[in-house]
Amino acid sequence: MTLFRGTFADCPEDPFAGGVLRTLTDGALLVRDGVIVERGPWADLAARHAGEEVVDLRGGLVLPGLVDTHVHYPQVRVIGGLGLPLLDWLDQRALPEEARLADSGYARVIAREFLGSLARAGTTSALVFGAHFASAMEVFFGEAAASGLRIAAGLVVSDRVLPGPLLTSPDQAIADAVALGRRWHGVGRLRYAVTPRFSLSCSDTLLGACAEARAAIPGALFTSHVNENHDEVARVVADFGTHYVGTYDRHGLLDARSVLAHNLHPRDDELAVLAGRGATVAHCPGSNAALGSGLFPLRRHLDAGVPVALGSDVGGGVSFSLLREGLQAAFGQQLRGADGVRLGPAHLLWLATVAGARALGLPDVGTLSVGGQFDALWLAPPSGSTLDIGLRHALDETDAVAKAFALGDTGDVRGVWVGGRSVLPAA
Ligand SMILES: [Zn+2]
Numbered sequence: 001m002t003l004f005r006g007t008f009a010d011c012p013e014d015p016f017a018g019g020v021l022r023t024l025t026d027g028a029l030l031v032r033d034g035v036i037v038e039r040g041p042w043a044d045l046a047a048r049h050a051g052e053e054v055v056d057l058r059g060g061l062v063l064p065g066l067v068d069t070h071v072h073y074p075q076v077r078v079i080g081g082l083g084l085p086l087l088d089w090l091d092q093r094a095l096p097e098e099a100r101l102a103d104s105g106y107a108r109v110i111a112r113e114f115l116g117s118l119a120r121a122g123t124t125s126a127l128v129f130g131a132h133f134a135s136a137m138e139v140f141f142g143e144a145a146a147s148g149l150r151i152a153a154g155l156v157v158s159d160r161v162l163p164g165p166l167l168t169s170p171d172q173a174i175a176d177a178v179a180l181g182r183r184w185h186g187v188g189r190l191r192y193a194v195t196p197r198f199s200l201s202c203s204d205t206l207l208g209a210c211a212e213a214r215a216a217i218p219g220a221l222f223t224s225h226v227n228e229n230h231d232e233v234a235r236v237v238a239d240f241g242t243h244y245v246g247t248y249d250r251h252g253l254l255d256a257r258s259v260l261a262h263n264l265h266p267r268d269d270e271l272a273v274l275a276g277r278g279a280t281v282a283h284c285p286g287s288n289a290a291l292g293s294g295l296f297p298l299r300r301h302l303d304a305g306v307p308v309a310l311g312s313d314v315g316g317g318v319s320f321s322l323l324r325e326g327l328q329a330a331f332g333q334q335l336r337g338a339d340g341v342r343l344g345p346a347h348l349l350w351l352a353t354v355a356g357a358r359a360l361g362l363p364d365v366g367t368l369s370v371g372g373q374f375d376a377l378w379l380a381p382p383s384g385s386t387l388d389i390g391l392r393h394a395l396d397e398t399d400a401v402a403k404a405f406a407l408g409d410t411g412d413v414r415g416v417w418v419g420g421r422s423v424l425p426a427a
Contacts, residue, residue, distance in 0.1 A: 001032045002420065003049055005042050006057030006378065009401050010064050011354065012367040015346035016302055023397035024368075026058070031374040034419030039370055057415065060380030060391060061400055063349065064366055065124025065418060066322040067356025070223070070261040070282035070311025072129040073140055073153065074098045074107075076114045079315040086229040086291045089316065098132060099165050107136035111143040116425045118149060121320035122377030122413040124423070127223055127259055127282075127311075127360055128153035130195055132166040134176040141184040148423040150375075152221050152360060154193040155180055157210065158201035170209035174216070181217035189418070193221035198228075199236045199247040211251040221257045221360070224248060226281075227270070228262040229293050245270035254279040259359050261311055262287075263301070264294035271304035280307040280359035283351070285328040287313035295332050298341045309355035322352040323408040330405070345401035378415035379404055387412055 005028050013019025028045040030038040030052070038045060046054075074097060081093035101107040118126055128144075130137050130153045137155045144151040157173040158166055168176070177194060185192035194214040196202045202210075214220050227233055227244050240247045245266070248254055256278035263274075263281045274281065283296050301308050310325050311317075319325065326348035333340035341347075357366030364372045381387035387407040394400035416424045 001030055001037070001049065002053045002055055003045060004029045004031060004055045004057055004062070004374070004376070006060070006062040007397065008062045008368050009349070009397055010368045011346050011349040012369055015350050019346065019350065021346045021349065021398050021401060025397060029368060029374065031420045034373055034421065036368060036370050036372050036374050039368065057378045057380070060378060060414070061404055062368070062376055062378050063122070063404070064353045064368055065375030065377055065416065066122050066352045067309065067360065067366060068118065068123045068126040068312050068322055069259050069280065069309045069356045069359050070129065070284055071118070071126055071314050071320070073114045074101050074110060074131045074136070075315030076110060076117055079318050081315070082290060084291065086293060086316070087231060089291055094315065095163055095166065099163060101131040101136040102133050102165060104135045104139050107131060107133070107139045108143065111140045115143055115147040115149060117320045119147065119416050119423050119425055120413060121322065121410045122379070122416055123320065123322060124375040124377070124416060124418045125150035125357065125360060125362060125365055126152070127193060127221065129223065130154050130156050132156050132158065132168070134180060137180055141180070141190055144190055145188050148189070148418050148421060150189040150362065150365065150418060152191040152193045154195040154220075156195045156197050157206060158197045159203050159206045161201040162197070170203075170206045173206060174209050174213045177213035178216045181213070181220055185217050185220060191219065191221060192217050193223050196224050198225040198232070199240060199244060200232055204240065204247070207247060207251050207253070211253055214253070221259065222253050223259045223261070226260040226263050227265045229291070230265060233265055243267055243270050245273050249273050249277065257361055261313060262293065264288060264296055266297070266300070268304070271300060271306055275305040278307065280309055282311035282359070283308050283329060284311040284313035284317055284325070285332045286318055286325050287316035289328060289332065290318055291316050295336050296329070297339070298333055299339045302341065307355065307359060308351065309359045310351045319409070321408070321410050323405050326352050326405045345398055345405060348405045349401060374417055374420040376417050377413050379408055379412050380414040381408070381412040385412070
């Protein structure tokens with residue numbers, strides 16, 4: 001067993017329903033086989049478990065591992081394409097790079113860069129938007145298994161609008177998804193996610209094929225994009241003759257294991273469908289700002305009862321850090337004015353941890369509670385950095401968590417564990 005000593009903060013109960021931050025100063029978590037079996041004051045646990053291995057994480061803050069519900073594996077190198085709206089950004093930056101993953105050797109390099117970037121950001125679980133090539137996904141799942149991270153991902157499929165090399169057919173999409181799913185779904189910490197790119201690049205037949213593929217992989221997740229950009233939405237509505245959410249829902253693709261990214265411009269009846277299915281919206285505020293897509297209507301999602309979690313949407317988003325993403329979410333809500341939701345540190349930590357874990361179907365992830373997995377990050381900024389100053393002079397632990405979101409970034413993450421094992425790549 002291992003005793004982790006430090007100052008811990010998590011948010012086990014929904015702060016949008018009255019939950020508050022929980023903190024433990026100079027505390028200890030006793031971890032056995034990756035599971036937290038005791039938590040309490042350091043002095044107490046140290047006295048009762050003398051002789052156990054001790055990992056000293058004093059200085060800084062220990063948080064639950066972060067959960068990224070929307071991030072693109074092929075886009076790690078195209079971060080920073082600033083000043084373009086969505087459809088131009090896709091054409092000029094993202095899609096040319098995605099085509100390069102046809103080369104499995106290149107895909108392996110990108111997979112390692114991507115997974116290393118997730119871990120260094122303190123992200124321990126992720127729903128990953130994959131590549132358009134089955135060979136690139138085979139490589140990715142192999143690398144993801146070796147990373148130790150909790151990863152759900154799948155082959156991205158499209159059969160129209162995109163450049164030719166990125167297209168498939170409905171029959172091929174089913175065959176590839178089922179083959180990858182049978183090989184990797186449920187292996188270690190990996191799961192399969194059926195992933196049409198978005199309805200703009202999918203025929204109705206292909207979306208039907210996605211439902212068929214998912215039925216053949218029991219427990220598979222579903223993910224895609226929805227209502228991100230006004231031009232995109234108008235084209236989808238014209239093509240399908242229904243609202244955007246309906247393009248997925250009419251094939252039975254939406255349920256409690258479904259995550260749709262963005263949803264910036266939903267109709268009320270779309271929110272009602274999402275709430276009724278229990279599907280989660282991945283809110284990606286950094287990407288929404290970078291691409292000028294809009295300010296997320298969080299209040300309407302909360303009022304309608306639609307679950308919301310955070311996503312980085314790299315590379316439309318510009319950082320793997322869900323701390324920065326949380327800050328951007330708070331800024332975006334402030335800018336909405338009267339119907340914005342004021343987001344404090346408890347909300348941000350919830351959105352970056354438990355909310356995502358629920359969306360991904362990971363009930364024992366997202367908190368530092370007894371019985372849960374020890375998935376955690378140690379935020380320990382360089383001495384003398386602004387965050388270091390902020391943490392040392394925080395008013396209390398709640399203020400410290402607020403400072404972590406205001407000032408924290410990937411460079412401040414000094415340790416990351418999944419199931420009690422370190423997953424931080426060597427420098
Ligand atoms: Zn995306």
